[in-house]
Amino acid sequence: MAPTNQKVSLHVPEDVVFSIFSKLPLKSVNRFTCVSKSWTTLFENSYFMNMFSKYMVSKYHLSYDEACLLLNCQWRKLYLLSGERFENKVQLNWPDPFNRSYSYTYIFGSAINGTLCINNENHSRIVLWNPATDESNIVPANKVRWYYGFVPNYTIHGFGYDHVRDDYKIIQYVDYTGCFIDYCQEKLYVDMRKSYILSFIGIDAYLNGVCHWWGETECETYVVSFNLSNEVPVTTLLPSDLHDLKWVYRYLAVLNEHVAMISNYAKTTSSLYTSISILGEPGVKESWIKLFDIGPLSCMEHPIGVGKKGNIFIRKDDDNELACLDLTTGVMENIGAKAGAFRSQIVLYDKNILPIKGMNN
Numbered sequence: 001m002a003p004t005n006q007k008v009s010l011h012v013p014e015d016v017v018f019s020i021f022s023k024l025p026l027k028s029v030n031r032f033t034c035v036s037k038s039w040t041t042l043f044e045n046s047y048f049m050n051m052f053s054k055y056m057v058s059k060y061h062l063s064y065d066e067a068c069l070l071l072n073c074q075w076r077k078l079y080l081l082s083g084e085r086f087e088n089k090v091q092l093n094w095p096d097p098f099n100r101s102y103s104y105t106y107i108f109g110s111a112i113n114g115t116l117c118i119n120n121e122n123h124s125r126i127v128l129w130n131p132a133t134d135e136s137n138i139v140p141a142n143k144v145r146w147y148y149g150f151v152p153n154y155t156i157h158g159f160g161y162d163h164v165r166d167d168y169k170i171i172q173y174v175d176y177t178g179c180f181i182d183y184c185q186e187k188l189y190v191d192m193r194k195s196y197i198l199s200f201i202g203i204d205a206y207l208n209g210v211c212h213w214w215g216e217t218e219c220e221t222y223v224v225s226f227n228l229s230n231e232v233p234v235t236t237l238l239p240s241d242l243h244d245l246k247w248v249y250r251y252l253a254v255l256n257e258h259v260a261m262i263s264n265y266a267k268t269t270s271s272l273y274t275s276i277s278i279l280g281e282p283g284v285k286e287s288w289i290k291l292f293d294i295g296p297l298s299c300m301e302h303p304i305g306v307g308k309k310g311n312i313f314i315r316k317d318d319d320n321e322l323a324c325l326d327l328t329t330g331v332m333e334n335i336g337a338k339a340g341a342f343r344s345q346i347v348l349y350d351k352n353i354l355p356i357k358g359m360n361n
Helices: 014-021 026-032 046-058
Strands: 068-072 078-082 088-092 105-112 115-120 126-130 135-138 151-162 167-180 183-187 204-207 210-216 221-227 233-237 249-254 259-268 271-279 288-297 300-306 311-316 321-326 331-338 345-349
Touching (some): 014 046, 046 288, 105 204, 115 151, 115 167, 151 204, 151 210, 249 300, 259 288, 259 300, 311 331
Parallel strands (some): 105 345, 204 249, 300 345
Antiparallel strands (some): 068 078, 068 345, 126 135, 151 167, 167 183, 204 210, 210 221, 221 233, 249 259, 271 288, 300 311, 311 321, 321 331
């Protein structure tokens, strides 16, 4: 072929760039914004964000195809929901000893390899349970050192699977409190930020070997990401526009393979909105990207779970009905189920008949 002097254009049309970038993981897009000046403002471009958001919530993980939902009601009832519109509802029995208990039972995190971590209100009893096989293993009690005059308090911060050791791990936060008249002291032996302790629901998320939980102080809101293999925690602050929301209810979840912070907040006493942001890279505050700001929504209380196709399940405060908010269309529909006002939850559940001990056993 004869040589040519024709110059080759290095310019890539903007619509092609948007189409390619909208299908990349958030972490990759964040890094590409440093390549050129025109790409630094990608997340400020409403057209690109619309493409990115819609693709992110519509492209769900293939392993979710056979997944069902578990509805844990406030009245100690557990239901398995399935079907295109969750029309199939089967009540399940909690495993012993929770089946005979009158205290509230809740599911910590999500199902991992078909295994659930369930416990009671004061975290005094923890059980790993596979509903498909009805196998259950009682987790041994925490044998922390006791100190005279101090009482240990336990709070579960994470449940996940360590792929290196082929085993499940439960993270417990233990602090000691003791009160003598007007004197109160706490002792902490690990420099790790604790989770939000005023709620049992929506404080944690597990994704690819990393447990995440959120907490807050008067000055900041943060997410801790704890790698179960190397056991190193990383803290990511929420940006000020998320931290400074008024009358806010937060819910941490996994939304289509991304850690997402769902914030229900009120601009006025009668106008409720939902803000959804995803974390691009743990430890990098600037990697939080707001995908949606939806509202106003009427009769909305707070989210109680996330589905397999970018759906968010919300309890309506007027009649305790559960509704499903489709993020791809913005449509909210009732699913024909009710839940109590407090501590109801929906968990994505993938059936698995493997034993609880580990994937290789």
